[in-house]
Amino acid sequence: MMNKPSTRKFPADASKIELTYTQRRRAVMDDDDEIERWEVSADVRDYTEGGEPILVSHVGDFTLYAFDPYQAGSWQVALEGRACSGQQIVRAIGKPGYAAPLREEVENLLDATGPAYLVLDTARLEPQWRGSGLGAYLAGSAIETLGRGCSGVFLVAGSLPDEPLIADEDVAASKLGQVWRSLGFAPLVDKVYVLNLGVTTLQKNMAAMRDALGLA
Structure with missing residues (x-):
């Protein structure tokens, strides 16, 4: 069954949204640099012929971290120190001991498509x-780009205020x-x-969302 195209009126042409990826790393690296921080900006620009692109509308921002627990010896320390959701995610997926890989029960949920x-x-x-x-669609697009060589993605529900703020934290997390x-x-x-990035679920859902948003 095909999704009905969205009748939502956007402030600019959503099909022209661009994602710009920025990675900042210090020249002299320390343990915190064992994980990669990516800042993603979503914008609509007007490319006037012969001139500089003009910003029409800033759509939003996303922050992602990439890490290899087998290469980054202190990934848990770095993630807890840098990511807003780091402590909660480390408690959920990390083994005791900061040089340890992910919990086995977490790794077993994912198809090993990369380290x-x-x-x-x-x-x-x-x-x-x-x-x-x-x-959610733009976040999925960023995941598709940055997730090459990754087996899975983690987040804490509540990271995306795509709806009006909800006072009850549990209700907000559920929504x-x-x-x-x-x-x-x-x-x-x-x-x-x-x-799980080892299956085609994300790609299929992204295609359905494109149809629903009228971007296909």
Whole structure:
């Protein structure tokens, strides 16, 4: 059954949204640099012929971390220190001992397509772009780009304020959990969700979301 195209009116042409990826690393690296921080900006620009591109609308921002627990000896320390959701995710997926890999029960949930993992730490849309599911779609697009060579993605439900703020934290987490399920994320423990990148679930769900948003 095909998804009905969205009738949502966006403030600019959503089919022209661009994602810009920025990675900042210090020239002299320390333990914190054993994980990669990626900042992703979603924008609509007007490419006027012969001139510089003009920003039409800033859509939102996303922050992701990539790490290889077998290469980054202190990945747990780095993730706890740098990611907003780091402590909660480390408690859910990490073995005791900061040089340890992931818990076996977590690794067993994922198809080993690569040694690395992603954490979707923050996701924010500008208010005028919220309420359509576009935020989840853009997050999925960033995951597709940065997730090559990764086996899975982790996040804490509540990372994406694509809906009006909800005072009750548990209700908000449940509501946003439904949003993340639309990409293929599954609940792991304590509001932490996991996405298996070793199967085609993400690609299939992204295609369905493109249809629903009228971007296909």
